[in-house]
Amino acid sequence: MSIRGVLIDLSGTIHIDKKVIPGAIEAIQRLKASNIPFRPMLLMEDEAMEEFEGIDIYKPNAVVIGLAPSKFNYEKLNQAFRLMISDPNVALIAVHKAKYFADKDEKLSMGPGGFVQALEFATGVTASVVGKPTVEFFQLALKQLGMESSPQHVAIIGDDVSNDLGGGAKELGFFLFIYLVQTGKYRQDDNNASDGLNVFKSVVEAIDHIIEQYKRDH
Template sequence: MSIRGVLIDLSGTIHIDKKVIPGAIEAIQRLKASNIPFRFATNTTKVSSKKLVQKLTGLGFDVEEKDVFTSLSACRDMIESKQLRPMLLMEDEAMEEFKGLDTDKPNAVVIGLAPSKFNYEKLNQAFRLIISDPINVALIAVHKAKYFADKDEKLSMGPGGFVQALEFATGATANVVGKPTVEFFQLALKQLEMESSPQHVAIIGDDVCNDLGGGAKELGLHRFLVQTGKYRKDDSNASEGINVFKSVVEAIDHIIEQYEKRQ
């Protein structure tokens, strides 16, 4: 195994809400000291990238904005490149990511994890916009995760079910931006300057499908599943080709050990 770069999931992998995974802060410090390039690659959509970094530093992590690549930032890039005017189903704390975009007379519905907006009135508004012009109004999902580990360490519904409700009602197929799409991982690899050598990059996450499936598998990344966050025992049974670790601490230490042996 030759790992020269690392992508690390956030929620469920290094923290759960305001609770840090034991040893994660020190493990990230060791990774930085090893000079192995890494990025936090996350589908977190409830807050903007700036607020996310503030939260992580508040938890004790030494993190800069350049260290974090989110599905929200990838989504904004898509909206701008396609010159869309989005109706944004986002939490207020995530709206900062889309500041300055033209939202007048929307021609796209963009949906992230927005518990306070997932009500009949808002979803019906999105439904009516899409069916008003199904050819020209796009449905964009920041991601379609089924669930996530919430602050009480129990599972809560992700945005996937709400996205599928709109797909079912409108007949539209959502364009998914975040993990596990190939495009998301390609953009993350580009930030590491390793887009041409994905076989030398590892992804560490707690979601066997959204972190380690799809693009991560297709591109040939080393896939490390941690037994924290949304991990369930059944995940190990469906983890062919995936290395399973107790936590991000063991996964990072394994990567550093293998890296130093090759120096």
Template structure:
């Protein structure tokens, strides 16, 4: 059944009255869910070990565009999480694949720390605009240059690595790239192609990498719309954690069906998964 608030315990039936379906795979958000900045959320390292020990396959999906994947991985490993590079599926990775497949030359509105993930791509005479979390690089000069590329070439696509509205920093909520993408859409009359969460294709690619069908998987994240709403739109179940950017009432803002559960934190989400699997007739197993 759908849970709420603290302990995250699962019920004996799903919301439609059927027996719970065993969860074989989990897509897990990083910043805001496993950690907030350079601090792990309570009990999350031990909870991840319990989830793996139960036989639930894991992939870590992130829209983070303010740093390279290698630096992000170093951060979470330094916090005590046993996560390998092959287990991280990023919107940066998906965007690079898109640019290479379409042979595009990007004008990058992106944080300088993330630019190494795009090394080797041609950028002369840009024929597309790519927007991530640029922070200080969101200057009038840069935004105006991006708009001119789009206005001067009707075939130049506007590509949003993601369109997140806010993200959580240690001192509070900050603007994500979404407001700046919308500004470029408004100025140029374009509609951005979004690559990362909440796009169904992003979750589908991550599940393909995991070798799991949507009905056998769950998404755990602190963003009710981009993490949970996007995943549920792709056929997964979604768990909202009350950490990171979560604010009271967010669980009602998925843009679709309510989450399968709203739980205190990642450790409570793992409790919920293991309870669901126990009710389905075996923890984690096939």
């Protein structure tokens, strides 16, 4: 079985906050030069709020939770709680439910998952997850690569063994070329989280391994 495409996580894999993983840019350039199709898997950053400019939020009909640590406080969560219990039609939407993320100091911090679950518990409403690790998210990524019908030929690189490399990725058949990098969210116990993991120091070594295998197969 050969690799015909690559999906790469960004936060924690290519960069941590504003700090780029050493050698990552050059590795991406080598991957691009190899002609292997690839796409980054985008995560919601704080700046994503700019995408909501022009949208009427006077009477919100949904609570959308992404990675926004400055908003994860009692006042904001209680505001969301009151909105949801006042109107059963208000939806709870989570970009993802990650347990933790690699913060700017390169240490782990709480992700949005616990805060989403707090609202789920308080309101009795189950959040709709629209990002990783849903099947729909990875199907969209495969569509961008033009490989909807052959996910088994796609390599996937990430630092989160659950969200990047599990869930929908496994359901769709991303089980032959799974690359876990020891940056970002990585913890030693992740090595034993799943069979078939290829563990590398960073995205640099993972990409070089993929390029070498691609060259052997072609």
